[in-house]
Amino acid sequence: MNHRIARALFCLGMLFLTACNDNFVYDKYQSISEIGWHKDSIANFQLPQLDSLKTYDLFVNARNNSKYPYSNLFLITEMQYPNGKRQIDTLEYEMAHPNGEWIGTGGHLIENKLWYKEGFSFRESGSYHIKISHAMRKNGKEKGIEFLSGITDIGFRIETTKNIP
Secondary structure (H helix, E strand, O other), X not given: OOHHHHHHHHHHHHHHHHHOOOOEEEEEEEEOOOOOEEOOOOEEEEOOOOOOOOOEEEEEEEEEOXXXXXXXXXXXXXXXXXXXXXXXXXXXXXXXXXXXXXXXXXXXXXXXXXXXXXXXXXXXXXXXXEEEEEOOEOOOOOOEOOEEOOEEEEEEEEEEOOOOO
């Protein structure tokens, strides 16, 4: 099946699934070059104005194909607050089980919904920005992997926190 057709079908399926999710607030993706995710390439997301009295669960979404050669993914996230404050985190996510089976959902493209922040409140009014870059390195090497293959899209998702009675 053509790569573009497979991606379109996957996106339509995800659109259907997210349309059925009533706590969904924001969900955007940025495609990664077919050459690979360059170590200096940053995915940028400008978040909408959100209710400062509500709490939200924040996720990084990653899509990968079978060309992704690792069982984990290191990311650097930066949240820029409206007042100029920046919060930078280095995160590690498990992408595959020890037997090599992918953890996410899907077929040709694997979707991973990765926790970023739970119960977060956007207390300041104004525009929040999220920046995401990869921080993958080979064991024992200082320099980062210049082009990370297999990651096809990187996204950011916000859901209202589910209140469990």
